[in-house]
Amino acid sequence: MLKTLKLITSNEGKLREMQHYLGPELQKIGVQLDKLPLELVEIQGTSDEIIKDKLIRASEVGDFPVVCEDTSLCFYSWNGLPGPYIKHFKEAVGIEGLVNMLQQFSDKSARAECRIGIKVPGKEPIIFTGTCEGSIVSPRGQNLFGWDPIFQPRGFDQTFAEMPMDTKNTISHRGNAMKLVLDYFQANPNWIS
Ligand SMILES: O=P(O)(O)OP(=O)(O)OP(=O)(O)OC[C@H]1O[C@@H](n2cnc3c(O)ncnc32)[C@H](O)[C@@H]1O
Numbered sequence: 001m002l003k004t005l006k007l008i009t010s011n012e013g014k015l016r017e018m019q020h021y022l023g024p025e026l027q028k029i030g031v032q033l034d035k036l037p038l039e040l041v042e043i044q045g046t047s048d049e050i051i052k053d054k055l056i057r058a059s060e061v062g063d064f065p066v067v068c069e070d071t072s073l074c075f076y077s078w079n080g081l082p083g084p085y086i087k088h089f090k091e092a093v094g095i096e097g098l099v100n101m102l103q104q105f106s107d108k109s110a111r112a113e114c115r116i117g118i119k120v121p122g123k124e125p126i127i128f129t130g131t132c133e134g135s136i137v138s139p140r141g142q143n144l145f146g147w148d149p150i151f152q153p154r155g156f157d158q159t160f161a162e163m164p165m166d167t168k169n170t171i172s173h174r175g176n177a178m179k180l181v182l183d184y185f186q187a188n189p190n191w192i193s
């Protein structure tokens with residue numbers, strides 16, 4: 001019988017990417033990824049503090065294995081801001097506004113970070129972090145997931161929004177964190193039983 005891991009997020013884009021990449025791979029090792037669309041409360045703090053707290057809140061949703069995620073977008077010219085507050089910045093000023101935040105700086109470089117937290121009842125929480133270096137550009141691309149149209153990963157001519165999901169998942173912050181999740185499950189096959 002498959003063991004179930006509930007993915008808790010309010011974000012359809014994250015759900016899609018995580019189910020697309022993790023779903024089939026986890027199934028091969030006997031774990032079924034199920035979705036639970038729910039917005040967890042997020043504290044203020046560093047990205048590490050936020051995911052730790054978010055994971056505690058996720059584990060309080062029910063007595064079953066849970067996975068949650070938190071994404072940061074860090075501008076080097078802004079010493080790491082907006083960071084974990086990117087959602088609020090984007091809601092306040094839009095993606096054009098995010099591009100404008102860097103107008104006066106020649107350094108447009110940015111780092112995307114993804115933290116995936118997993119909590120199995122009775123076991124220690126585990127957090128996996130993946131990053132992706134890139135730069136902030138004028139919006140390009142059809143995929144309208146978050147700030148994808150303005151993030152061009154280093155070494156690529158396309159923004160995330162111009163790439164197929166498969167390509168994005170092989171290089172992205174989330175893809176890199178998801179690889180670590182799979183490595184962990186493969187090394188610890190009985191972890192969630
Ligand atoms: O319920 P949760 O999982 O928290 O979903 P959320 O949308 O609130 O997500 P975050 O708190 O992690 O905030 C991250 C913001 O960055 C956006 N985002 C997350 N991952 C992204 C990605 O891979 N590409 C573009 N935008 C992304 C997302 O839409 C949010 O506006």
Ligand SMILES: [Mg+2]
Binds near residue numbers: 042087
């Ligand atoms: Mg959130």
